[in-house]
Amino acid sequence: MQKTDKKSKIKVRLENVNKYYGEKRDIHAVKDLCFHCRDKEFVAILGPSGCGKSSTLRMLAGLEEINSGTIYFGDKNVTNMPASKRNIGLAFENYALYPHLSVYENIIFPLKVKGATDEDIKNNKRLDELIELFKIDKSTLNSYPKALSGGQAQLTSLVRCLIREADVYLLDEPLSHLDEEMRVTMRTTLKIMHNKMKKTFIYVTHDQLEAFALADRIIIMNFGVLQQAGSPSEIYTKPVNKFVASFIGEPPMNFLNVHTEKGDSNLFIHGGNYKLSLSDRFKNKLKPDTKYILGIRPERVHVSSNKNDFSESVMAKVDVFENLGEINQLTMKLGEEIIITEIEPNIKFNQDAEVYIHFDANHMHLFDVNTLVCLDDKF
Amino acid sequence: MYRLEVKNITKNFGKTTAVKNLSFNCEEGETITLLGPTGAGKTTTLRCLAGLEELTSGKIYLDGKDISNIPPNHRELAMFFENYALYPHMTVRENMAYPLKAPSRRKEFNKEKIDKRVQEIAELLQISELLDRKPTELSGGQKQRTALGRTLVRKPKVFLLDEPIAHLDAVLRHRMRGEMKSIFQKLGCTVIYVTHDYREALSIGDRILVIRKGELVQLAIAEDIWSRMNNVFVAKLAGDPPINIFKGILHTEEGNFKIELKKQKTDIVFESKKENLKKWEEKEVLLGIRPNNITISTIKKPNSINGTLSAIEAMSSSYEITVSISEGKMIKVKSKINFKDLLNKPIWVNIDSERIHLFNCQDEESIYHGRIL
Numbered sequence: 001m002q003k004t005d006k007k008s009k010i011k012v013r014l015e016n017v018n019k020y021y022g023e024k025r026d027i028h029a030v031k032d033l034c035f036h037c038r039d040k041e042f043v044a045i046l047g048p049s050g051c052g053k054s055s056t057l058r059m060l061a062g063l064e065e066i067n068s069g070t071i072y073f074g075d076k077n078v079t080n081m082p083a084s085k086r087n088i089g090l091a092f093e094n095y096a097l098y099p100h101l102s103v104y105e106n107i108i109f110p111l112k113v114k115g116a117t118d119e120d121i122k123n124n125k126r127l128d129e130l131i132e133l134f135k136i137d138k139s140t141l142n143s144y145p146k147a148l149s150g151g152q153a154q155l156t157s158l159v160r161c162l163i164r165e166a167d168v169y170l171l172d173e174p175l176s177h178l179d180e181e182m183r184v185t186m187r188t189t190l191k192i193m194h195n196k197m198k199k200t201f202i203y204v205t206h207d208q209l210e211a212f213a214l215a216d217r218i219i220i221m222n223f224g225v226l227q228q229a230g231s232p233s234e235i236y237t238k239p240v241n242k243f244v245a246s247f248i249g250e251p252p253m254n255f256l257n258v259h260t261e262k263g264d265s266n267l268f269i270h271g272g273n274y275k276l277s278l279s280d281r282f283k284n285k286l287k288p289d290t291k292y293i294l295g296i297r298p299e300r301v302h303v304s305s306n307k308n309d310f311s312e313s314v315m316a317k318v319d320v321f322e323n324l325g326e327i328n329q330l331t332m333k334l335g336e337e338i339i340i341t342e343i344e345p346n347i348k349f350n351q352d353a354e355v356y357i358h359f360d361a362n363h364m365h366l367f368d369v370n371t372l373v374c375l376d377d378k379f
Numbered sequence: 380m381y382r383l384e385v386k387n388i389t390k391n392f393g394k395t396t397a398v399k400n401l402s403f404n405c406e407e408g409e410t411i412t413l414l415g416p417t418g419a420g421k422t423t424t425l426r427c428l429a430g431l432e433e434l435t436s437g438k439i440y441l442d443g444k445d446i447s448n449i450p451p452n453h454r455e456l457a458m459f460f461e462n463y464a465l466y467p468h469m470t471v472r473e474n475m476a477y478p479l480k481a482p483s484r485r486k487e488f489n490k491e492k493i494d495k496r497v498q499e500i501a502e503l504l505q506i507s508e509l510l511d512r513k514p515t516e517l518s519g520g521q522k523q524r525t526a527l528g529r530t531l532v533r534k535p536k537v538f539l540l541d542e543p544i545a546h547l548d549a550v551l552r553h554r555m556r557g558e559m560k561s562i563f564q565k566l567g568c569t570v571i572y573v574t575h576d577y578r579e580a581l582s583i584g585d586r587i588l589v590i591r592k593g594e595l596v597q598l599a600i601a602e603d604i605w606s607r608m609n610n611v612f613v614a615k616l617a618g619d620p621p622i623n624i625f626k627g628i629l630h631t632e633e634g635n636f637k638i639e640l641k642k643q644k645t646d647i648v649f650e651s652k653k654e655n656l657k658k659w660e661e662k663e664v665l666l667g668i669r670p671n672n673i674t675i676s677t678i679k680k681p682n683s684i685n686g687t688l689s690a691i692e693a694m695s696s697s698y699e700i701t702v703s704i705s706e707g708k709m710i711k712v713k714s715k716i717n718f719k720d721l722l723n724k725p726i727w728v729n730i731d732s733e734r735i736h737l738f739n740c741q742d743e744e745s746i747y748h749g750r751i752l
Contacts, residue, residue: 184620188701188709191690195723208549213692213699232693249695252550299696320557320564322582323601325617326671329582331557340557345605351564 009074011200012037012060012168017069019055019224025067029055031224033069037168037217042194042201044215046208048247052224053204054172060202061170062086073167086168091161093173095153097145103156104141107131110164130159133189135182150177155186162193172204187213208248212236220244236297237363242372245295245365251329251340253365254301256294260286267294269337274314276359281379282366293372295365301341302358303330305349310358318353332357380443382407382569383428383537388437390423390593397423399593400437405537410563410570411598412584414577414616420593421573425539428571429458441536452483457535459543465514465525472497472510475528500531503562520551527559531566538563538570545574556582577617581605589613606751611743614667614736620699620711623673625666626740629659638666638737642705643684649732649749656737656747663740670713672734675700676727683727686710688718702728 019030030052037043045053058064060071062083071079078086089110097106107130108121121127131138134155145153154177161169175183175190191214194201205211211218212232220227220235220243228240239245245253257270267276267286276294286292307313316339320331323345330349332339339357349355366375383405390398398420405411413421426432428439430451438447446454457478465474475497479488488496501507504524514522523544530538544555560583563570574580580587581601589596589604589612597609608614614622627638627647636656638647647666675688686704693699700712710728718726737747 188690188692188699191692192701195690209694212694236695246550250549251553297696320561322557322560323605324578325581325601325605326669329557331561351561 008038008040010036010072011039011041011074012202013072014056014060015070015072017056017059017071018067019052019059019064020067029224030059033221033224033226035219035226035229037200037202039200040198042191042203042214042216043219044203044205044211044217045219045221046205046211046247047221047227049206050223051221053206053221056221057170057172057202057204060168061088061090087166089161089164089166089169091158091169091171091174093154093176095145095157097153097157097160099145102142102144103136103148106145106156107136107141107160107163110160114165124163127163130162130193133193134159134186151179151182154178158186158190162197166199168200168202170202173206174203175210183210190214209250212248220247222247238374238376239295239365240374242293242295242367242374245367245374249297251298251342253295253297254339255367256296256334256337256339257291258294258366259291260288262289267292269294269314269334274334276312276314281376282364285379286366291369292375293367293369295367295374296359296363298329298341300360300363301339302360303332303341303343303349303355304358305353305355307356310356313356313358316355316357318349318351318355321349321351323348330355381405381440382409382442383571384440384443385428386438386440388424388427388439389435390420390427390432391435397593398427401590401593401595402437403588403595403598405569405571407569408567409585410560410568410572410583412572412574412580412587413590414574414580414584414587414604415590416575416616419590421575421590422541423593424590425458425541425571425573428537429456429539430454431458455536456539457530457533457537458539458541459527459530460541465522465529467514470511470513471501471506471517471525471528474514474525475500475510475532478529478533496532496534497528500528503565504528504531504558519547520555523547523551523555527562531562531568536569538568540570541573542575543572544579545576559583577619581617589616602751607745607748608736609745611665611667611738614738618669620670620713622667622669622736623710624738625668627664627666629656629662629664629737631657631660638664638735640666640684642708644705645682645684647682647730647732647735649735651747653747659737659739659746664746665738665740665743667736667738668730668734670699670711672731673710673712674729674731675702675712675714675716675718675721676729677721677724679727680729682732683729684710685725685727688721688724688726691718691722693717702726704728 013036014033017030017033021027021029045056047053059066070077111121136155136159158174175186178186187210203214217231218235219229222243228235228244235248258267260267316332316334319333322329328343328345330341330343368375381404385403388398388401415421427434434447438445476493479493501510506524509521544552556579572583586598586600587604588598591612597613604617625640627640630637630639635648635650684704686702689703690701691698698714698717700714702710704710712728734749739746
């Protein structure tokens with residue numbers, strides 16, 4: 001992970017970029033998008049399918065025209081610059097390997113284009129290292145892409161991208177066709193390569209684990225709109241809205257319907273009138289007679305069979321107890337609400353056992369029921 | 380008497396043996412998960428139980444009755460496949476009621492009974508409000524529940540489930556895992572459940588049957604699969620990131636045991652009262668240590684290996700750290716601390732020697748487990 005040095009210069013910048021599709025330009029795929037990447041940063045663009053993340057990457061690559069807005073690489077406006085002039089490395093989900101070239105020829109293609117001689121290529125240390133690290137089977141080097149499995153083709157495409165001496169590397173789901181074990185291994189390998197190469201990477205994925213594992217900063221998009229940009233820990237601990245809060249984290253954040261009553265600014269959980277203890281930041285600042293959504297991460301919910309373990313708690317019933325090896329997971333019912341928490345592996349509970357739940361008041365989030373915006377900063 | 384008794388079953392396809400002399404018993408109300416990598420023989424085992432594959436040899440008993448040669452439709456088992464097929468022209472209610480409308484069940488289930496049963500299962504699966512919808516109007520999870528409901532209405536003696544939630548997205552899979560466990564418990568179902576996902580297997584199974592190349596490797600409760608694994612195979616199968624394994628030589632030293640890791644130029648010292656460990660003295664052993672039982676420091680401590688911190692990957696509330704040690708080997712560490720400032724720098728990884736596992740170097744069978752949990 002690179003230090004996010006505030007002074008390091010901005011490498012890529014998007015200003016109010018818009019993209020429309022459809023004959024009548026009626027599909028607004030990317031809306032007024034603004035974000036930047038600093039030099040040597042690893043940025044992941046994360047979102048569900050159709051959120052505009054791939055369109056964004058294709059616009060950065062120059063493969064897709066932008067309808068309005070500006071893209072800068074450093075100080076240079078590249079909005080109308082063709083892809084070939086942008087000095088970028090590209091790897092896509094669908095490989096785009098040259099079918100008439102062997103695996104090896106595909107990999108060295110970017111070097112050849114830049115005029116490297118056979119001697120240069122032979123002496124290129126990174127080439128051997130990349131082939132080794134990304135586990136390109138040496139016996140397949142002389143075969144043609146059609147003989148490769150989806151996973152092998154994807155790794156070939158990734159190596160072809162990284163062999164280039166580019167300013168910016170743009171990667172779109174480059175590990176999606178690998179089996180689970182290989183995907184995790186290659187994720188680490190990619191992270192190690194980024195640390196070594198010290199270049200700017202922009203990486204598109206729908207997989208929150210991948211984005212978290214790889215990125216210095218994550219850009220979260222939904223319906224073509226940027227939701228939040230921040231470091232993994234910022235996104236995790238300070239989500240700006242319920243979408244971000246629910247999209248990130250496994251097991252996911254717990255959401256409870258809560259309300260305040262007339263002439264009272266304490267919070268109650270719906271359906272059971274469970275009163276919650278609140279941190280000072282919320283106290284006396286909640287509007288009376290108002291509904292909110294309370295969000296709390298599973299690890300911030302504490303459980304005990306002994307009421308005296310907590311200063312304040314509510315009683316719930318165990319619905320499911322799961323032993324997951326390293327950790328145990330508990331699903332509880334509090335009235336109509338379902339609450340999940342993780343507990344130490346040596347602690348066990350039976351189904352239907354009555355337990356006491358304590359919410360860590362410092363780590364509660366409140367969301368507006370209508371806009372779903374996180375209200376934490378307002379308190 | 381067991382609900383299901385599987386005795387020495389073997390299934391050959393031509394010259395390949397998919398299931399080899401497999402035996403296990405399942406109590407009434409028990410859930411057994413079959414865990415193994417792709418091609419281990421999990422699905423074939425399930426298909427043998429269902430009667431969809433003829434046994435090459437062996438016997439299967441249901442409540443003491445030999446069902447080995449009984450056709451699938453008379454076995455009183457219900458099978459649920461991963462690729463659920465709902466009838467698109469039928470509503471959720473009709474889809475769920477379908478298995479009860481078979482001519483053979485006409486005596487047992489009249490219209491009233493069918494309605495009642497569908498309603499009961501729908502409530503349990505939380506799809507009561509969807510009963511009049513068609514499959515096209517359902518989300519992925521709702522379709523999955525409907526398909527599960529169609530299996531559950533039948534009240535068979537044993538449910539056979541093959542990767543029922545594998546192709547759902549992460550969030551939904553997570554939720555369904557807990558829900559299924561809860562439903563099985565509430566209905567008191569006897570279940571054989573196939574999965575390749577160790578978390579699912581540990582969570583759902585009262586016992587977990589680990590299978591490799593058609594053979595039983597271990598049949599145990601989750602705690603034992605995690606902490607008292609039979610061999611390296613089981614150790615590697617459960618855990619993400621997987622357990623770290625090193626080769627070393629076991630010595631005794633002043634009443635303690637010591638594993639000399641030659642390649643890492645380190646000794647790992649630990650105490651044990653287990654006498655039978657002495658017979659492995661001066662022999663090659665494999666040391667296993669889980670990523671969450673390793674810490675990182677900048678100074679040398681006892682039981683540590685030096686390396687370079689080469690990658691930090693953030694997880695939800697922890698970090699997965701990769702440390703490169705000698706000869707291109709990597710160690711995985713799980714930590715609550717980021718260690719961002721130590722990236723690409725030399726560091727020490729400290730092994731909690733109380734929590735190591737030792738395996739025989741030849742057959743990789745377990746010889747020692749450190750402190751449990």
